[in-house]
Amino acid sequence: EAQVTQNPRYLITVTGKKLTVTCSQNMNHEYMSWYRQDPGLGLRQIYYSMNVEVTDKGDVPEGYKVSRKEKRNFPLILESPSPNQTSLYFCASSLDGRKTNQPQHFGDGTRLSIL
Amino acid sequence: DQQVKQNSPSLSVQEGRISILNCDYTNSMFDYFLWYKKYPAEGPTFLISISSIKDKNEDGRFTVFLNKSAKHLSLHIVPSQPGDSAVYFCAAYGTASKLTFGTGTRLQVTL
Secondary structure (H helix, E strand, C coil): CCCEEEECCEEEECCCCCEEEEEEECCCCCEEEEEEEECCCEEEEEEEEEECCEEEECCCCCCCEECCCCCCECCEEECCCCHHHCEEEEEEEECCCCCCCCCCEECCCEEEEEC | CCCEECCCCEEEEECCCCEEEEEEECCCCCCEEEEEEECCCCCCEEEEEEECCCCEEEECCEEEEEECCCCEEEEEECCCCHHHCEEEEEEEECCCCCEEECCCEEEEEEC
16 A cells, blocks of 8 residues: 555654654655644645755754655654644655646654653 | 635535635745645645646546636535545645645535
8 A cells, every 4th residue: 555654643752852753655756745734834844855865945944854865764853852843744755746746645644742 | 924825714515515715825936736635633635736827627526726817726626525524725836846835724514
């Protein structure tokens, strides 16, 4: 089954404790992306990657890091989480990320609470 | 600065009637638009898209209309069904491979 898998689905942690949210896709997609969803703000893009070893900032990259060492994986790293990073996070992938009829497929989300 | 706006946070429609969800954008560089549907505890799923060279795209019960001069697009669902109850996001691509989303509209289809 074609899917985007995020782990963990839920996490409660404390300020300053480094954490990583993993994202994996099994569709051989080149493009992967991270979003956060906050009430009244919709989904905002954090980082995206056009291919292995190629990453770019989205609209809200501050406080986050990403890496793309393999095509299938795109982890989101919070080196020193703060309460304003409490949010619902989504990973997505698509064939090539360009404006084609190949839409992005989303994972089911990771709810992070940072105390 | 919200470049993609969905001014109606919620909409309630009777089953069988038409649902019309609206979206406005400000960035004239946007040239490809999509609608996503999201159920609770799931990620968004793609519904329908439209290129800026078209003004209408239809897929079954779903039709998207684009008015470039007004920087406005709308999603029509006819007839509406209870299973359509979800949050709908419009989204747009600009010059880069960045996807900008609106704030979402919660649609409730009542019996």
